[in-house]
Structures are given as structure tokens and as C-alpha cells.
Amino acid sequence: MGRLGRGNAVGKKGHFEDAEQVIEAFGRQLYIADRPLAMAVFLAGELQKPLLVEGEPGCGKTEIARTLAAAVDTKLIRLQCYEGLDARATLYEWNYPKQLLTIRIEEKRKNAKELEAEIFTDEFLLKRPLLEALTYEGPRPPVLLIDEIDRADEEFEGLLLEFLSDFQITIPEVGTIRGKQIPFVVITSNRTRELSDALKRRCLYLYIGYPSLDKEVTVLRRKVPSLGTRFAQEVAAFVQKVRAQEDFVKRPGVSETLEWASALLALGQSKLSREVVEETLGFLVKDAQDLQTLQGGRLDALMGPR
């Protein structure tokens, strides 16, 4: 039985019985899941293993965790990775100011041993995302999203290995804390660096590339319903052409397509024209050099003859 899907939100029996059910549950949350993605989520639940999702930026990696949490009606705990991320920001931290205040207030009434026993308790422990995910007491395990792990140091990967292997955290002053329920862990990476083999070995792997034209049209129709089918096809076809430019530094992902489509709708457009595309290009192309290339003549080629 999948450890996640015990809520009413998923299936009649309340769990993901197969990949098809994942597709349905994600569909209800407006996420178009293809079969590889559904199979990955299903197997990650079945095998109780973290899911490492790599792929192009803006193609819905982070959204997987959000959608999963919403689909099974559980809490999403997010850890955004950055350079210099350490144990204090990810596991736990003692509330030093509170401890100091307590010492000052209690130092005349209690001896050192009593004080020590008092200040190293749960009350003074600030739970950070990994510990929070382990000690979560909701009816269903939470979804832990470790976002953009490639931005963090390799030491953080080492720290994570311990957590992912045993799903436990050792706090010297308190002891080892084991999770009552194993969280569903989704780790995302934009591949700006290679992750360690040790981390990859502990995870199931999913790669998300740019969507096909048909899939992008479906996503547009689902997420921006007021966009007509024909206009959605026109928008998606143009985005596909921009994405095919191999010399572009930053190719647009699905999120850029959705932003651009919303902007076009806000401007009351129902058809692509050169002027409107030029005015709203900033929503689609997020690199100054790419923007210059497009404005410097490439746009005419992409728009076709007038």
C-alpha cells in the first residue's frame, strides 16, 4: 500500500493503487502528469524512497511536490537550498536567546544541573524542515520538498545522506529522534552541478524535459482556461520555436509560457501579432542577450511572413 494515499482525496480505497490513479489525482489538481512521472510518484510511494527530479528550469519539478501534497491532503514542508546551507538551517537549532534569558531568570533558584536539564528540552528546540518532517504528527506523512539541491554545498548532501538512509536525526543533548511515519521526499535539481553518486543511489530518478506541443497546449488550456484552443495552439507553437533556438542562454519553460499567456489575456489579445509579441517578450525570454537576439531580427523569422 502506498504510504501517502490514505486520504479521501485519492481513489476509492484511499491510496495510489497504480500509476493511473496518480494521473487522475494530479489531474484534479490541474497538473498534467504523463506516465513516466506518474510511475515515478507511484513507485516512490510504494518503495518508500526519495524521488530525485532533475530537468530544465520552469518545467514543473517543484510543482510535483505541491500537487502531491494537495492530492493526498497533507502538509508540504519545503526546504529551499542555497549556498552555505548548514545543519542549523535544515535540522534544528537551540533557541539561544531564550536559553540565555531562562538562565538569567532561574540562576538564583536552580543549580547548574537543573538549569541544564531545563534548557535542553523541546521547548528550546527550533525545528527546521528536516526535523519538522520527521516529527510531523498529522494523519498522513508530510511531503518534504528539498528544492534546488544543486545550489547547496556538497557537505549538505552528506548531511542529507544520513537523513535519507535512516529517517532519523541525532541531537547530542536529546538523543536520536526517529520519525513515526516516513515523509515522502521530493528532491529537485536544475543540474547546475552533478550531484554525488551516494545521494543519487538513495533516490529514484526522474528527468523532466520540455513538453511536446500537444502537452503544452493541454497545460495551457487547463491552467489558463479562458485561452481559446486556437490561441493556445498559436502561443504554444511560438514558444516551441523560441525553445528550438540552440544558442539561447535561457530557454522558456512551461512557467514562462503560462505567464506569457496570462499576460496576453490581460492585454485582451486573442491572436499573436508582431507588435504584441515584441511588447510582451520579457514574460517569455528572461535573458538580456536572448532578448537582444530576438529583437535584432530573429523575431521576424520566428513569426513567419506577415
Next chain:
Amino acid sequence: MTAMERGPPDLSPILLPRLAGFVNFLRVRGVSVGVGAELDLGAAVTRIPILDRGAFLQACRITIAKSPWDLARLEAAFDAYWSATFVPPNPEGRFPVAGPPRPAPDGVSSGPPSGPAPLALDRNGVVQVGVYSPDAPAPGHHLSLTDRRRMVALSSGARRFRRYAATLPGRRYESARRGRVDFPATARHSLRHGGEWVAFRLHRKKRLRAELVILWDVSGSMREHDGDLFALVYSMQRVAHRSRVFGFSTDVQELTAAVRGRTYPRAAAAVARSLTSTGGGTRIGRSLDTFLARYGALLHPWTTVVVLSDGWDLGETDLLGRTLDRMHRRCHLLVWVNPYANDPAFEAATAGMREAIRHVDLFLAPSRFESPRPFRPIGARPAS
């Protein structure tokens, strides 16, 4: 006995040896499959409709592959292994590994080789690999070990270079005006004032680590410097916090996996094997442009790019200038290492080198890494 054969118990006795054979087949084809992944696959197939070929392929992709390259290899191997007509040549599932194509005696490519060509090291430690294009020099890259003292000096130089290029926080802290509260320092400070908490002392992490992208010119004109430059590449990638290594001549090829985590001789052998598709001639501008298109996401304001090349460009010099300008704008430092730069009579005579020197922050000879002198920028920044 493989891990698959020991478990999991739910697997059918008919499927089990075939799955184990498939994993062996993948390993022979260069996909690194660990025991954990093998067991995951075994567990996964008990939970999917095994007769659904698509579902089975997805399960293999999810449990075995660990990178986009693995995915491509896995799919090709999957089709080959699980096709109806396929019969493994021996019970171990082992296959001869095809070597690189060798040029025909008359100098004209003769299509696929008739049999597998084994890779070998000759007496001088040179890995002989096939390299062929109409203007290719003699095949093989001389990556044999330079003497140990030079390696020590190069490692030391690479560490100094890392400190020079450091942009990322290390483990050590330094006191700062902005940052996190340094409780031990705050406590020490309070003791100097009669135990009163006068003010919080702050600290932040020192910038000690560097992120390097190394672009190594492996074209024919650089062949005589292969050994020296590879020693430098090896030393730099070892000391950098994060590093990616690429070889280029007429195209760009990533070599990180061949270098990382290996001893020098193994890395040399792996790199030489990886360079099989390298053609003759140099298109530095075109190659760097390709690099930006494929791996542009690697360049950040904290990345240092090191180009090792003699600047002998047979391509468009304008493109080289434009590409270097783009790289320079996107990275922390752009460094050019030219094997001829330590010659007192050296001048940037080639068009490529003249263009390049306008855009780089540091211009060095490889031997500069063996000297204890500090690195200094050349001050020749492009006129914007």
C-alpha cells in the same frame, strides 16, 4: 550470485535471471548500476503489471538511471535486450566492448570496424585510441604521469589559485558586521565587561571555495602539451569545491566523469578513452559557443572559467571574441592558460589569441601554477 538472485523473494524464477542478465548487460554498456538500484528494480517489478512493456521500461528508468545520459543508454539497451529476437551470447550476459573506429590504411574512413578493437596502454603509458578526421594528427593522447614533484607543485599552485578565485563560503568563519550571532565570541566579550551582555558579536563564513569550469583544448596543435595540461586539469579539479571539465577542438565533450574521483593513471586512461570522437582542427569560437548553448547554465557570477588553449583558431575570430565576451560577462573570472606564454619571446600573434586576450582577467602559462608568486590580473578588460 548477483544481488538480484538473492532477492527480492516475490520475483518469478523465470524473470529473475533475465533481470539479473539485463543489469549485467547495462553495466557492460557503461551504465553504473549499484546493488541498491538492482534491488529497487526487483522490488519495483513486483508492483507493476510486468506484461506492460511501457510500465516495465518506466520502472527501469526510474530505478536504474541516475542521469539523462543513463536514460539514453538504458533505452537503447532495453530495446536490444528485451527484443524478441535477442539471444545473449553467453550465460553471463557479457558482450565484447567495441573500441573506437580505426582509420583505414588509405586514409579514408571505411565505415564500421569489422571487429571490436581493444583499448590498450603502450609501454610509455600512452593510451592508443582511434582519432580520425581528414586533417587529424597522429592518434592517441599522451597523458602519462608527469614526475611526482611537479604534481605536488601543481597541486599546491592549484590550491593557491582556488584561494584567488574563491567565491563560495567555506567551513571557517570570520567576524563581520553583518551575519549570524557568534555566541562564543559574544560570551567572551561579555566576560570582559563583568559578565554583562553588552553587544552581540557577529560572524559569517569565509569565502574559501571556488567553482571551476575547465575548458581544455584537445586539438592536434595542443597534442605535445597534453601531458602537462592534463596534470594541471587534474590538479585543479581535485582542489576545487565544484568543478566541471570539458574537452574541445571542433566540438565540446564533457570529461568530468572520467576525471573525478579517480587516481591519476585511471583518470588519464578514462579521459583518453573519452576523447575518441575528437576530430582534428580547432574551432575555439564555435566550440565555446556550443559550450554556452549546451552548458550555459553552469556559468554564474561565482564561477571561474579556465580555458587551456594555444589560441590557434581555424574558425571565425569574431565569433570567438563575441563568445568570450558573453562568458566574461556571466562569470566571476575568465582565465586563459597558454602553454607558450612562459616563452620570453611570446606574443599574441595568432588572431584567436589577440582576440582572446582582450576578454580575459588572467593570462597565464601552465608553469605559473608551479611558482609561489601570487596571481595578479592582467588588467586588460574589454572596452565596453
